[in-house]
Amino acid sequence: MHLIRKRDWDLPEAAATPEAFALNRRAAIAVMGGAALGFGGIGDALAADVPPPQGYSPSALRFDPGRALTPKKNVETYNNFYEFGLSKDIWRAAQKLPTEPWTVKIDGLVEKPFTISFDDLMKKVKTETRIYRHRCVEAWSITVPWQGFAMSDLVKIAKPLSSAKFLRFTTLADQKVMPGLAIPFFPWPYHEGLTMAEATNELAFVGTGLYHQPMPKQDGAPIRAVLPWKYGFKSAKSIVRIEFVKDQPKTFWQQTSPDMYGFWANVNPKYPTLRWSQARERIIGTGQVAPTQIYNGYGKWVAALYAGMKQDKKLFM
Numbered sequence: 001m002h003l004i005r006k007r008d009w010d011l012p013e014a015a016a017t018p019e020a021f022a023l024n025r026r027a028a029i030a031v032m033g034g035a036a037l038g039f040g041g042i043g044d045a046l047a048a049d050v051p052p053p054q055g056y057s058p059s060a061l062r063f064d065p066g067r068a069l070t071p072k073k074n075v076e077t078y079n080n081f082y083e084f085g086l087s088k089d090i091w092r093a094a095q096k097l098p099t100e101p102w103t104v105k106i107d108g109l110v111e112k113p114f115t116i117s118f119d120d121l122m123k124k125v126k127t128e129t130r131i132y133r134h135r136c137v138e139a140w141s142i143t144v145p146w147q148g149f150a151m152s153d154l155v156k157i158a159k160p161l162s163s164a165k166f167l168r169f170t171t172l173a174d175q176k177v178m179p180g181l182a183i184p185f186f187p188w189p190y191h192e193g194l195t196m197a198e199a200t201n202e203l204a205f206v207g208t209g210l211y212h213q214p215m216p217k218q219d220g221a222p223i224r225a226v227l228p229w230k231y232g233f234k235s236a237k238s239i240v241r242i243e244f245v246k247d248q249p250k251t252f253w254q255q256t257s258p259d260m261y262g263f264w265a266n267v268n269p270k271y272p273t274l275r276w277s278q279a280r281e282r283i284i285g286t287g288q289v290a291p292t293q294i295y296n297g298y299g300k301w302v303a304a305l306y307a308g309m310k311q312d313k314k315l316f317m
Helices: 025-037 072-077 118-123 151-158 252-256 299-306
Strands: 103-108 114-117 128-135 140-150 166-171 191-195 205-210 224-226 239-245 280-283 288-291
Touching (some): 072 140, 103 118, 128 224, 140 151, 151 205
Parallel strands (some): 140 280
Antiparallel strands (some): 128 140, 140 205, 166 191, 166 239, 205 224, 280 288
16 A cells, blocks of 8 residues: 655644634635645555454454554544544543443434433443544544444344434533533534434444543543444544434534535545545554545445445535
């Protein structure tokens, strides 16, 4: 795979302006267009010469990551969690996140709405490790050994009605510990959505830990979504409610910046946002840049979900 060493003058992502503060639209488009011109000719294969991570079972490796694991320190200290601030360096502030006790409300179009504690939920599922690549819309990526369980198991526990077509996730909004909730133009609490078919796909995962440890608070403790074929903002952190609904829900970023973000957010190098080309990505912890893959390289498992749908920008934003 063609890898590029990051140049000394490249802007670090921590210094990038948060999306909500993006300035002049015309200037953003000009920057995006210029950057896109520099990405031509990049290949689309994952690294074939990267050995699989050691010490993990064949089950954990069955969704071949094609990359080395990201150092644990990077995953735990380079985070997007806007409830705690707009920089990447929020891990200390996030330690105030209260995770015990924790309950998740499951309602909407289900046989019987209920609220379940995190501990009781964990007694109903079989946990496993899966190594997935994670791709942010900001054009950086990591590779993580997640612990958790299949999202399809959660759907089974919820017992949705046949009229339920979508899941709507709502995350914690606690003004006592989350200073980011004071930002007035964000439609708090954070909310995301999936189709029923996406949620029951074999790749869809509910994360409860990483690197053989409970989920760090800054990474979405104690329970979050993990959707490796979609941009990272689709993977809602610190979930407190899962609602089954008939109509496609409006999502947080879709409401905030509808000209940049839609409902689907499937990874595709062909379609840039107003702020970032998606043709390549920085691999955190390595200083390298690599080509972005359609569906983040997971098309084998998820492309059929979108068969018959028009493959235009709407499916990838």
